[in-house]
Amino acid sequence: MSHLVDTAYYGGHNHSPGVEYESVSSLGSPPSSELEKPLERPGWFARLVDTWLYEFLAILFSIACMGGVAVILIIYDGEPQPSFAYGVTLNALISLLGTVSKSSLIFVIGECMGQLKWVWFYTAEKSRHQRLEHMQYFDSASRGPLGSLLIILRHRGVSFVSLGALIIIVALLFDPFMQQIIKYPLREIDTVNGTNAAAQRAYALLPETLQDSVPTIIYTGMWGSDFEVEPTCPSGNCTWPSFESVGMCSRCEDITTQVKFDNCNGTMDTTETGTPQPIWCDIVLPQGNYIGDTYRAVTNLNINSVQWSLDFPAHMVWVPDYQISAGSNETYAGIQNPLVVVAYAQLGLVHDTNETDTPAFDPAAALRITNVTQCAMSLCTRTYDIAVSDGIPTINVSAPTFGKVFDNPRNTGYSCWRPGNDSSPVDITQLTNTSYADPNEFAFCPTGSGDYRLFEYFEGEIRSYNRTSGSAGRWINNEEKFNQGALGNTNLRPRVPLVERIGAAGLEFVMDNVAASFTKAGLVASTATVAGTVRTAEVYVHVEWWWLILPAALVVLGTVFWLLTMAINRHQRLRLWKSSVLALLFHGLDSVPQYEEQDRFATASKMDQTAQSLPVKLDISDQRKGFMLHRA
Template sequence: MIEMTPLNGDRDDDRNTRLLPTFKKISTKQSPAQKPLRSSLWLDSWLFEWITLTFSVACFIAISIVLWIYDKKVRPEMAYGLSLNTIVSVLATGCKSALVLVIGEAISQLKWQWFQDPKQRQGQLIGMQRFDAASRGPLGSLMIVIHHRAQSLVSLGAAIIILLLAFDPFMQQILSYPVHPTMDTSTTASAFAPQLRGFILQDNPGTPIIELDGNTLGDELDDSFTQGFFSRQDFSVPPHCSSGNCTWNEFSSVGICSSCSDMTSTVLLDCKLPPRTEAFNRTCKLSFPGSVVQEFRFTNTFLEDTPVLEHLSEIIWKPMDMRVQLRGLLSEDSDGYVFNLPNYTLAGVTNPLTTVAYVKLGLYHTPLSPNASVSDGLYIKNATGCSLSTCLRNYNILVKNGEPSVQIGDIDFGTIYLKHPGATLYRAEIGDDGGYANPLCWMPGPPDAAGYEETRDFAFCHGRMYLLGEVRSYLPPTKGVSWAFSDTYGMWYRFSEGSGEDYGGGELIMKQLERVGLEKAIANIAASLTKHGLEITNHSVNGTVHVTNVFVNVRWPWMILPGLLVLLGAIFLVVTITVSKKSHIPLWKSSALAAYYHGLEKLEDGDNDHDELKTASTMEKKAEEENVRLQRSEKNGRLVLRQQGASEVDPAPSTRMSSSLSSLEQHPQRERDSTLLQLVEPGSVNTNFETPSKKRTAAHPAYADPSMPSRMLEAYVE
């Protein structure tokens, strides 16, 4: 609507202002042919909602496809700094936003069905506000669910909107990025672990290994024995790994192993001694079943009529030793003796390269009687037997973040063979290189009736395996003790103690042995010898080099709720469309114009509007033509939107009228009146300059305004 600005009226000779004539409004409304046609397809159908729902489903499917493609894969490096989280977040936002729009429109449509259903008892006008609030957000949805007690169809849509609050948090929990190592195939990658396929010492037949008056053990084994006995270091050899993360398949390697067992119940003590009242010097014997006998002495003397008993309290010896067995042939004057394996077993190992036994003797302080044998008071406190021999073990090696982990499997002590079983040895051959005259051979697995097989994997022969018997030289000597008998108390008491052998530093070594125990000491020596072999070996096992990469891990259970919400949203839309069609409800959805054109009708309102404007598109077209103003109602004074009539003015007549009115100021009074009358259509001039009638006021609300000057010119468009 075009409102004309007030014009100055003409003044007469008495200087009274004369109100110019009132004009009718000149319509400038376009004809239907001139106005562009608007398609009602979006407003009067569910096409837009179907497209929006399809977009929501497509976004969810796209999320699923993207996650499926990158699941368990290395995290992708995308252009422009994009990340997988960004893509999922954008798609999730589109999915959720489209779903909210669809659910909101469906709830708005159910509003009209709710008030049309005669079965509804809750038809209060406030329901319009509840439905409108439910279509806008979770708070309104929660309120309508409570108000309807979750028993209406709209409650399903409201519940979906409420649950959509968890849509984004669930989508954020789908992706995680664990760090895993992957294979490094670059040329600089390297991983290898040392492997022994033979004896711990390199084969050098030119080096003498046995001499009549000593040994040629050398510094290499000397250091290994010493470190094994005294050191607390880790004797494993770390593998080489270029990246700090490497793996190896399980592999086998030769080494030196030990096995110990408690022999307290099986040790044999052969000792027959006179009573303490006699002086004596007797020999006693210790042995394990089938082993070499160890002899030691008991002496009883008198110090001022006090018996003093001296004997060995801690005895260490070798129950069986391959080198001792071989060197025993040298005691004969003639040549031509056959060396056979002793077939001796200790601690589960048959024919070990060497053995060590430790026995601790005790003496009861109170004798049975003065005439009882001293040997009756002797007892074995404890006895331990250990075997030391070649073995084969399985290794599982892993390097993670630069820290190696070496897991060693079960031990296979294999079987010892002679390279030339039954061969006759002569004194000359048993000399400096006697070990190579008939060297020892070793092969994994149980004894084979076919004997030694040189082609067997990890099978080897080596003359220097005899040298392991030298381990006894690095253990402490036997330890002696002296007892004196007190007639006053009638019991033995410790008189003194010391080394039973002339051995430098024996007390220090014995304390070390007592601290760690024989089993641990022998195990450390075996580990030290194996370490020495691994450090000088030329064999190795290649591993796999890994580099640390970040992977994509999709936690699929977090997709369940978003997927269900999309599915329920689609079902809710289909049900809403079905209910709307069956109820023959106009498709108004969330149109704000429906309440205007089909608003509240009071019982006393007698107006009858036959133009129902049933569709949203016709209401929108009509709204473009309607002019309303928020004013007080003439009936009851309420603030209402009052219809004002057509508001579009033809620009050509308006311009012409404005131009003519402007030119009036340049002509005399009579000419201005004549010109003004020509501009006005016949019958449009209000010749009554008094206050407009009630009927005129009702037709033209502008006249009802008492503040309007009587000289103002108004134009109204019919």
């Protein structure tokens, strides 16, 4: 009969490790009384089977796989979704490592529970016996979650093996938790930094380089509304650094309290047949004039036996000053030496003139100045902050920086412009036959045909006809109106629609729009652009680390369970049989109970029923000099 050699036995007999016994006989079959000859096996086999080396390698492999998962997650967290060879995904790689880690862990836990089975039947209390059915509970628990649940219920969770059973049950959540670790949200990233995202920028605003004529630009500003130049953004989401650009700006002020009537001269014919003589009254501004002459509001006064009559400019627009030279020091609305100054005045009746005062009638006393607004327009630079989000551009501009006019150092007789008050030299170079510029300083010089000639487009008036009866004693506005040309200047066409537009919308609104129209024309004509950053949607890896807590905790808890099992087994000085089936065959029950029924153990259910009432204990057998399950 063969003898089992167990090299992990800490007490008992000293056989050679890693040795089996083979019968020797000259006839080929060993006699019963002859000793058996040992068969040599490799030493590494004994070291693997009879020690915890297998389990050590398995738990080390499980920890290494879990560490590999952590390293991969750290590497790819926040990175774009990777693409591996052969279509392997990051989720598949994490799932593979997680499955291998769990499988190695479950193997170790199963082996530990198999060894704890023998510890359960071999306790320090020599007189204590356990029911044989626990052998089945331990075996089922090492095989899966259901058996683990049963042993927890049987032991009420107080035995050490219940910890291993709990690990096997909770390991059911291992794979789902691993699948939840990685998410793939979208984010916007900078993908291109070049000319694909471009915003127009103007270093100069020269009339001769504009695509549209100056009249077209002005009229578009007077009646138009869209003056933005949208940037180019291929993705619909772009950003640009702040940049400066040249344009046209205006600034207005209310000067009503600073304006008055003056120099009302003329004679009035009081006869019925007399020819009415106009009485001229000047509207005096704080500064400026009308094309070389002080602007005068023309009033016509007639008298006869029936009624007095008066007509006057109820709404008028004119240019007090324009194209101020470098040698001047004029300032309008806070702008020094602007390109053009435009004024708008509105006159009305005082409504308290008595007809008894007619012979000494004073138009200045009959009329009142309702409102006078003055706007200055000039070149300027502004800082642009542009962004495009979901295809919708957002353009924010800073307050304008007005500049100064200086003489062209390369073409005497013409003026140049630059932003700010810097007086340092500029490197003016000739761009066209009539224009010079230094783009680095936003300095440029329009000359000759490049004159803006803004003063030609802001003149006009609407006159109002008023009358009173001889007995009424007050002036009455009958709302009868007729239009007149450009303030007595026969060389200019009437501007009645312009005056109506300004009267309805306001001079400040119209001037801002005209300035914006010039700015747009300059941007469209410019070949300079500012490169922006294109932002595109990208799928990236987002790691939700808290999902990794359970898998990592199971690996740690399994390692602790293995270490404690080794310590318990060493304390009990038991051999390492673990979950070996052969251990049950060689160290089974010492004697099977005898029953009258011959098929008492023919079925598993009958064996299980018998085991429930059969107390046994693992102990050393005196007959065999080894371990055996002994009945009570």
